Amino acid sequence: MIRLELTKLNTVQDAQSMLQTAIRVEFGTLPPYLYALYSIRPGMNAESRKLIKSVVLQEMIHMCLACNMLNALGGNPELLPQTYPGPLPGDIGPDGTPLTLHLYRFSTEAMAQAMAVEQPENPPNFPTGAVFETASTGAVTIGQFYHALDNFLASLPASAWQTGRNQIVDNQFFAGQLFAINNYAGAKNAIADIVSEGEGTKQGTTDDPLDFQGEVAHYYRFGEIYHNKVLTKSDNPLGYAWGPAELGVDWAGVYPAISDPSIHDFSKEPQEAQAAQNACNQAFSAMVDALQRAVTGEDGALGGAVQAMFRLRMAALHAFTVPLADHSHTAGPAFLYKSTQTGESV
Amino acid sequence: MSVLETPRIYFKGEVAWDPIVTNNFDTNYDETTGKTIYPSVVNRVKAFREQAIEEPGNWNPHGTHRAVLYETSVSGFDMGNGVNTDDPFVSAAVDFTAMLVDLEPYGTISSQLYFDAMRFGVDGGYRISAPRTSRVTARYINFARNSANKMIAGVASVVWQTSFAKTTGLRIDAFDSPLLQTLAGSIEQDDVLGLTVRFNTYRTIYYDNPDLTNGSLGAKAAAQALITKLKRGGFQPNPARSMVVGVVGLWRKLEPAYEPGDRVLIPATDSPIGSAYARLAKTTLTLDLSNSVPEVDKNLTKKDLGVLNVVAVDSAGQVVLNLGSFGYGEYNRAAYEMSAGIVSIPLAPGIAQSAVDSDLHLRDAAGTPLLEEMAVRAIPATPNLYLDEGEDVVTTFQAYIRGRLAASRVPVTLFQLGSGGTKLAEPRHLLTDSKGVLTLSLTKISEGITAYVPSLSSVDQPVNGINPQVSTYMYVRVRPGDAAVAALAPTWENVYSKVLANWSAMAPCMDNWLKLDDPVQIKAYASVLKRLTDPAQFENFSFMPVTRDLSAGERALLYNFLDSLDEGALGKPKTQKPLGPNFVELSRAMRRGSKE
Numbered sequence: 006m007i008r009l010e011l012t013k014l015n016t017v018q019d020a021q022s023m024l025q026t027a028i029r030v031e032f033g034t035l036p037p038y039l040y041a042l043y044s045i046r047p048g049m050n051a052e053s054r055k056l057i058k059s060v061v062l063q064e065m066i067h068m069c070l071a072c073n074m075l076n077a078l079g080g081n082p083e084l085l086p087q088t089y090p091g092p093l094p095g096d097i098g099p100d101g102t103p104l105t106l107h108l109y110r111f112s113t114e115a116m117a118q119a120m121a122v123e124q125p126e127n128p129p130n131f132p133t134g135a136v137f138e139t140a141s142t143g144a145v146t147i148g149q150f151y152h153a154l155d156n157f158l159a160s161l162p163a164s165a166w167q168t169g170r171n172q173i174v175d176n177q178f179f180a181g182q183l184f185a186i187n188n189y190a191g192a193k194n195a196i197a198d199i200v201s202e203g204e205g206t207k208q209g210t211t212d213d214p215l216d217f218q219g220e221v222a223h224y225y226r227f228g229e230i231y232h233n234k235v236l237t238k239s240d241n242p243l244g245y246a247w248g249p250a251e252l253g254v255d256w257a258g259v260y261p262a263i264s265d266p267s268i269h270d271f272s273k274e275p276q277e278a279q280a281a282q283n284a285c286n287q288a289f290s291a292m293v294d295a296l297q298r299a300v301t302g303e304d305g306a307l308g309g310a311v312q313a314m315f316r317l318r319m320a321a322l323h324a325f326t327v328p329l330a331d332h333s334h335t336a337g338p339a340f341l342y343k344s345t346q347t348g349e350s351v
Numbered sequence: 352m353s354v355l356e357t358p359r360i361y362f363k364g365e366v367a368w369d370p371i372v373t374n375n376f377d378t379n380y381d382e383t384t385g386k387t388i389y390p391s392v393v394n395r396v397k398a399f400r401e402q403a404i405e406e407p408g409n410w411n412p413h414g415t416h417r418a419v420l421y422e423t424s425v426s427g428f429d430m431g432n433g434v435n436t437d438d439p440f441v442s443a444a445v446d447f448t449a450m451l452v453d454l455e456p457y458g459t460i461s462s463q464l465y466f467d468a469m470r471f472g473v474d475g476g477y478r479i480s481a482p483r484t485s486r487v488t489a490r491y492i493n494f495a496r497n498s499a500n501k502m503i504a505g506v507a508s509v510v511w512q513t514s515f516a517k518t519t520g521l522r523i524d525a526f527d528s529p530l531l532q533t534l535a536g537s538i539e540q541d542d543v544l545g546l547t548v549r550f551n552t553y554r555t556i557y558y559d560n561p562d563l564t565n566g567s568l569g570a571k572a573a574a575q576a577l578i579t580k581l582k583r584g585g586f587q588p589n590p591a592r593s594m595v596v597g598v599v600g601l602w603r604k605l606e607p608a609y610e611p612g613d614r615v616l617i618p619a620t621d622s623p624i625g626s627a628y629a630r631l632a633k634t635t636l637t638l639d640l641s642n643s644v645p646e647v648d649k650n651l652t653k654k655d656l657g658v659l660n661v662v663a664v665d666s667a668g669q670v671v672l673n674l675g676s677f678g679y680g681e682y683n684r685a686a687y688e689m690s691a692g693i694v695s696i697p698l699a700p701g702i703a704q705s706a707v708d709s710d711l712h713l714r715d716a717a718g719t720p721l722l723e724e725m726a727v728r729a730i731p732a733t734p735n736l737y738l739d740e741g742e743d744v745v746t747t748f749q750a751y752i753r754g755r756l757a758a759s760r761v762p763v764t765l766f767q768l769g770s771g772g773t774k775l776a777e778p779r780h781l782l783t784d785s786k787g788v789l790t791l792s793l794t795k796i797s798e799g800i801t802a803y804v805p806s807l808s809s810v811d812q813p814v815n816g817i818n819p820q821v822s823t824y825m826y827v828r829v830r831p832g833d834a835a836v837a838a839l840a841p842t843w844e845n846v847y848s849k850v851l852a853n854w855s856a857m858a859p860c861m862d863n864w865l866k867l868d869d870p871v872q873i874k875a876y877a878s879v880l881k882r883l884t885d886p887a888q889f890e891n892f893s894f895m896p897v898t899r900d901l902s903a904g905e906r907a908l909l910y911n912f913l914d915s916l917d918e919g920a921l922g923k924p925k926t927q928k929p930l931g932p933n934f935v936e937l938s939r940a941m942r943r944g945s946k947e
Contacts, residue, residue, distance in 0.1 A: 047879065176559035177588050180367035181421030219424070219444045219473055229475075237475040238526050245475070295585075308413075309585030315863035323875075 014157040017165055021080035023154050024071055029094035030147070031068035031199075033087050034122055035061060036340040037106050037115070040262075043321045044110035044337055049258025053111065056226040060119075063202050063223070066182050069173045070195040072300040073186040074158075076171040082300040084293050086342040090265050093122070108337065110262040116231035123203050123224035147203055151196045158192050171302030178311060214245055230254055260325040260335050267339035274329050278336060281324035285338035288317035290345045353613055354549050354600030354693075355630035355637040357431040358533050361691045362445050362471070362597045364423020366552055369590035371414035373403040373857055374456045374898065380857070382456050382770060383799040384831050385900035387853045396868065399856040404581045410503065410557055410574070411589045412581060415860045416897045418451040418464055423595060425471060427689060428530050434690050438530040443472035449487065450897050454735045454826045455770045455800050459504060460819045461826045462489035463735055464511065467892045469548065471599070477528050479599070481546065482520040486890055487513040488609040488734045492819045493625035496553055497646040502563045502570065503591075508553035508625070510642050514608035517545040542604045549611065550597025551641035551692060554651055557591045561649055586863055594651070596641060596691040605756055607730045607749070610823070613639065614754040616713060616722035617810075617821045623654060624721050626820045629661075629711055630754065631703050636661060636674055638713075641692030643722070644682050653683045658716045661696060663709035672706050674698060708753070726753050729763055729789060729805035731825035737889070739903045740832035743794040746825070748805050750787035757787025763805045764812070765791070770800040772816030778806070798831035833904025841911035843870045850905045854896050877913040884909065 014020055042057045072082040087094065089108045104122065109115035125148065172185035186192050201216040203223045214225040214236060221229070225236050234248035263269055271279050292313035299306035321338045328335060374380035379388055379399070389395040390402055403412045423445040427436045449466035453459070464487035472478035489509045496508035515521045517538050525531035538545060557563060558573035581587050606612045613628035616638075628639040638661070647654050657679065663672040675696035680686060682694060713722040729748040738744060750757035761783045767776045783789045791803065803825045806812045811821045839845040847868065855867035865880075866872045873880065882888065883895040884906060895901075901909075 174559075177590070180419055180590065180592065181365060215473065215476070219442060219476075221473060221475070235475045238477070238524075250475070305580040305583050305585060305587065307585075308580065308587040309583075312584075312586035312863060315586070319866075319872075 014153065017078055017161065020154060020157055020161075021075055021078055023150070024075040024078070024080065025083065026094055027071045027150070027154075028068055028075065028082055029085055029087070031064050031071055032084055033093055033106065034064050035068075036089060036338075037108055037118060037122075038064065039321070040108040040337050040340075041111045041115040041119070043318065044260050044262045044325055046258050046260060050111065050253070050255055052252050053230045053254055056230060057111075060123075060223045060226055062179070063182075066179055067199045067202070069179075069183055069300070070186070070199060073172050073184075074192050074195060076300070076302070077166050077168075077186045077188075077192065079165075079167055079170070082297075084297045084300065086289075086293055086340065089267055089340060108265050108267070108340070110264070110337070111259045112256060113231060116227050119227040120224055120231060123222070123227060125203075125222070125224055148200045151200050155193060155196045158189055161189065163188065171300065173299060173307060177308060260337075261333060262325055262335050262337045263329070265339075266336040267341055269336060269339075271336075274336075275327075278324075278327045278329055281320070281327045282336065282339060284320040285317065285324050286341045286343070287345070288313065288320040289338060289340050290342050292317050293342055294345045353603070353606055353611070353630065354547050354598045355613055355628065355639060356601060356632070357429050358530065358537060359429050359598050359600035359693075360425055360440075360471070360530065360534070361427045361429075361434070361689070361693075362423060362550075362595075362599070363426045363688050363691065364445065364595050365421055365592055366423070366595050367417075367419050367421060367590045367592045368451055368555070369414045369417045369419075369588050370411060370451045370453075371416060371858055371860070372411050373406065373409055375453075376406055376409065377457060379403060379406065380456065385853075385898075385902060387856045389856065396852050396856045400859055403856075404578055407574075408503075410577070410591070413587045413589065413859055415588060416450045416452060417590075418449045420445050420447040420595065423447075429690070429693075429695070430530065430533055433695065438528055439526075440472065440477045440528045440530050443477055446470040448892070450892055450894075452898055454737070454828050454899075455802075456898075457770060459507070460489070460492050460817060460824075461735055462509070463487065464489075464513075465890060465892055465894065465897075469515070472524070476524070477526055477531060478522070478524040479531070479534075479546070480520075480522040480524070481515040481548075483513075483890065484516045484519050484545070485513055485608055486735075487511050487548075490610040490734065490819060490823075491626055491642055493642050494820075495623070495645060496625060496642070497649075497651075499646065499648045500554060500556075500561075501565050503555070503557050503565065505555045505557065507555070508551055508642050510549065510551055510611065512547065512549045512608070512610050514547040514602040514606075515545045516602075517543070519545075521545050537601055544602045544604055544606075546599055547602040547606070547608070548597060548599050549639075549641075550595055552593040552595050554646065554649075555591050555593040558589065559592075586860065588860070596688060598639075598641075598691045598693060605749075609734050610730060611639070612728075612730060612751055612754065614711060615725050615728055616711060617725045619712075619720035619723050622721045624656070624713075627713065627722055629724075631706060631711070632698075633703050634698055634700075636696040636698055636703070636711075638694045638696070639692060640682055640687075640694055643692065644687070646684075651684050653679075653687060655679045655683075656715055656721070659721070660714050660716070660718075662712050662714060663706035664712050665709060670712075671709055672702065674702060674706060674711070710753075724753070725808065725811065725821070727751070727757070727761060727807040728823055729761070729783075729807060730823050731803070734825055736825060736827045737899055738793070738796065738827060738829045740798050740829055741795070742829075743792070745790060745792050747791065748783075748789040748823075748825070750783050750789065750807075752787075757783065758785070759787070760785055761787055761789075761807070763789050763807060765789075766802075766804040766806060766813050768802040768804060768813060768817065770802070772813075775801060778812075793827065796827070796829045798829050801827045801829070803827065828900075830900060830902045831904070833902040836902070836904035837907035837911075839908055841908060841915050843873075843912070846873075846908055846912040850901075850909045853905075857898070858896070873913075874916055877916055881910065881913055 038061050045054050075082050090105050093104050166188045168187040174185050175183040206213045216222045229236050229252050232247045233252050233254040235250040236245055239246035271282055295310035295313045299310050325335050325337050390398045392398045425441050425443045427434050447469045449464035452463050454461040469481045489511050491510040493508045523531050523535040525535050563570045611628040613630050616627045625643045627643045630637045645654050658676050660676045661674040662670045665671050710724040712720050714720050728751045732747045750761040763781045765779045769775050804813045804822050817824050836849050851867040861867055888894050
């Protein structure tokens with residue numbers, strides 16, 4: 006689960022702050038997922054690749070929807086890249102333990118981490134009202150986090166919402182999945198999408214692994230890879246089981262990439278490896294800056310951001326192929342950000 | 352037969368279309384040779400891209416050719432007792448991503464969808480998993496579907512169809528779904544080859560604005576805004592989107608995979624509605640009106656034609672039998688979306704047999720004919736065929752009489768048209784074999800695009816070009832041999848200027864995946880390039896170039912270049928009466944719509 010600190014919401018500014026955290030969370034999950042995705046060797050692990058990519062795309066959509074909500078409430082989204090290893094924004098992880106995210110190549114370790122990020126929780130004895138009545142110092146799931154936000158947003162007057170402010174819609178990308186939020190109804194839909202795609206839906210008190218579209222939710226997609234089993238309908242009381250069909254995971258079908266390249270000393274690595282890192286960091290920084298412009302309303306900037314994403318992808322795919330000095334490892338992108346707005350290089 | 356028998360499953364939703372349309376214009380692209388028409392400047396690729404952005408009517412220079420169903424799900428089913436929604440498979444998502452490619456890019460009647468698989472439901476759950484047997488083909492484009500939506504091709508609707516063989520990986524995971532259990536049982540029948548998926552796309556909107564009209568200030572402003580955005584840089588696709596209704600049903604032996612093989616009812620003179628397909632069974636007459644009744648506004652209100660009657664007529668056009676009637680409530684928007692435009696009419700006992708050999712007509716309450724059966728059809732085995740110059744092939748048309756295989760010799764007049772509707776040769780008067788098969792040997796055909804149009808009566812001759820509401824047709828695209836290109840030295844300069852520059856100019860989106868002007872990247876991805884351009888991969892979603900216009904000579908040069916690279920350089924470890932409008936003009940007018 007993505008666990009987040011929840012404090013009592015009293016003002017629109019509180020909600021804006023909460024949404025800003027949500028944006029950071031959605032954005033912060035992307036580098037670990039991308040690191041695992043791009044570390045897969047060409048032609049290998051097609052099903053796993055498809056599943057991870059599908060989650061990545063939905064996390065991007067979630068981030069944009071969170072930005073749309075924040076913009077509709079008059080806030081200004083800020084994309085603040087985090088470093089890896091590092092904590093998820095919100096500082097909380099499974100079972101109350103802060104979750105520190107690492108950049109792992111495609112592996113059981115990477116999938117276990119992803120499952121920890123997306124893990125749903127079924128809190129039947131944790132009614133929504135109680136969440137508001139006392140300022141919580143404990144951890145909550147992303148579902149509860151958004152539920153609390155939803156309840157507060159429902160209480161806002163219509164005048165709190167601004168129509169058409171800096172909205173990112175599906176006219177270019179993500180048909181049917183990205184939509185403008187101009188009022189509470191739109192926000193409610195966005196929250197429902199985000200929660201169910203991450204954690205699944207609930208049937209009474211039972212977690213349903215399918216999201217609102219009938220697709221497998223993120224936690225379970227990663228679970229399928231982790232277990233190398235297709236999540237399958239079953240007669241057991243839970244309704245589903247892992248397998249029996251295998252997904253076709255080949256853990257060896259991956260580049261021998263080191264973990265957490267951001268804490269690796271590249272000064273002793275071959276020049277090509279250093280250049281590959283620089284190219285990745287520059288591409289990542291350019292993407293962040295373009296995305297920042299897009300989520301704050303610059304017309305056409307999303308197209309620039311998407312192009313930058315593709316450049317990051319190309320740079321990352323290349324980096325995974327460049328041998329380090331030990332001749333047995335490579336390194337993927339460290340996702341280190343330095344503003345490209347000022348002309349500084351990474 | 353076909354999706355018109357039960358069980359059948361309905362779905363509905365929307366589709367996003369993101370084709371590059373730069374090659375729709377003869378100023379940019381020569382569809383005969385498959386070559387880009389560059390401006391005469393030094394940096395011609397850059398100049399071409401800039402020119403393409405400014406091309407009037409070019410609504411998507413940064414397209415990707417992708418077509419994606421979205422918000423599309425199973426909406427209901429019919430197991431012989433009418434439309435039902437009570438099954439756990441209802442609401443299952445439909446997952447389908449394809450590449451939209453026109454064989455004849457200047458026109459609109461040769462579209463195809465290349466894809467790898469179609470999925471209804473979810474892996475591990477209720478599911479129909481359908482790996483591709485063959486591409487989806489568009490036919491029966493209806494230019495008069497919605498005259499309130501006059502924006503580029505927004506007036507039109509199209510029938511799309513493909514079929515999935517049960518021998519090539521088709522899988523139904525039914526669990527406790529009675530619907531899927533029934534379907535899975537049905538496809539086990541010996542004469543069932545698999546499943547057919549047929550869908551109709553309509554109400555296409557452009558620039559994400561349903562209010563635009565060709566030539567309007569709004570349309571001009573939208574086009575200018577796109578140009579501005581494109582000039583500012585970045586990746587700026589501008590997909591169109593349509594509504595979709597569709598149906599999944601049984602594919603039986605000898606039924607055409609790519610287009611309806613049912614009884615075909617074509618528009619009567621001055622009829623406001625488009626062609627329809629019919630199946631006459633013992634107790635039910637099933638009509639597929641998915642492409643027929645027009646909408647009268649942008650809210651998709653169906654035209655109210657009152658009570659419609661299906662009658663059987665004799666050869667003199669006299670009504671011999673009233674088969675049944677249905678009212679507006681059965682073809683209005685709600686009904687259309689619920690059952691994908693399929694209307695079932697119960698028949699009185701014995702009546703069907705009496706109508707088997709009569710023509711079916713659809714008439715309004717005043718008796719005015721709206722649709723009239725065209726009893727004999729000749730359907731191509733390969734509706735859209737690609738050949739390389741010098742390649743010989745034998746292909747066939749199968750004659751059907753009232754939806755059944757012809758069991759005797761059928762006279763066919765075969766027209767041969769150029770892509771612009773010009774008559775390329777005198778019509779040939781031919782005869783099928785005793786099983787209704789017309790065999791056609793295509794030999795020594797020179798480069799270019801040819802349409803073969805079988806005519807079986809006086810009303811289906813392609814006088815003003817192909818009327819896709821009436822005629823069946825086979826398009827053949829012969830790519831040039833380009834022997835001179837093949838003979839060039841395999842240098843980077845040659846391979847770029849003769850091969851890769853074409854793609855790079857026409858498809859700026861390629862920059863996102865592979866910089867075609869970068870020899871380092873081309874070398875690094877040599878093996879991938881060879882795999883994606885391999886003719887054996889032609890049907891695949893990711894085949895390159897997506898436009899399927901790479902000539903044999905160009906491929907030879909490309910491969911000579913790629914093969915000349917040593918392993919180190921690959922970046923790897925060292926190891927008759929006029930039929931009314933001119934259909935060519937109509938087809939191409941849609942390309943020009945926003946130019947006005």
